Amino acid sequence: MLTKFMLTVEERAAIGDLVAASAWLESVVGILIEQLAKLERHAFGALVEGAMLGKKLEALQTLGDYRIESESMKEEFHSLLERARSLNSERNIVVHGQWQPKGGASLGDYFGWQPGEKPMEFVQTRRIKGDKSLDASRVVVLGEEFHLLGDELLMFGILHFIGEASADTPASDAGAGIAID
DSSP states (O other): OHHHHHSOHHHHHHHHHHHHHHHHHHHHHHHHHHHHHTOOHHHHHHHHTTOOHHHHHHHHHHHHHHHOOOHHHHHHHHHHHHHHHHHHHHHHHHHHSEEEETTOOOGGGGTTOOTTSSOEEEEEOOTTTOOEEEEHHHHHHHHHHHHHHHHHHHHHHIIIIIHHHHHHSOGGGTTTTOOOO
């Protein structure tokens, strides 16, 4: 529970929001993969169980590229996926990195620590490519960007993938498998 003493309530809330928003984006990616590959949910689960978001984005791009004919639409699709990759890279720093005061901390710094006393950063130590860091204030914005991108990708999918499938579905099958509360 050391993080409870190092991070402010706002910083911890921002991390939670980021995790929830990235889960939303990942579920949208899954929905679009299912739709494009015409998979039932159990088949999709069997194929991607345990796959990280990066691999799912690769699969979505491959399926989308096969389906999209318009070059301008393909560019828009690739732009959305590139944003997702970039955001995911930053998310990994927050989720898998080490939280520390900007510039590092000594063991003595951890005794008598007061949340908010020093600006925090998230650092992912990488042996070969060098460390990556992310300012704690970026986490709030990152969560918002994940939420927006999830919504944008879903709208793209509805307009260009799901809408097409609905048009191809016989009227008797329309809405099959969709639960309405």
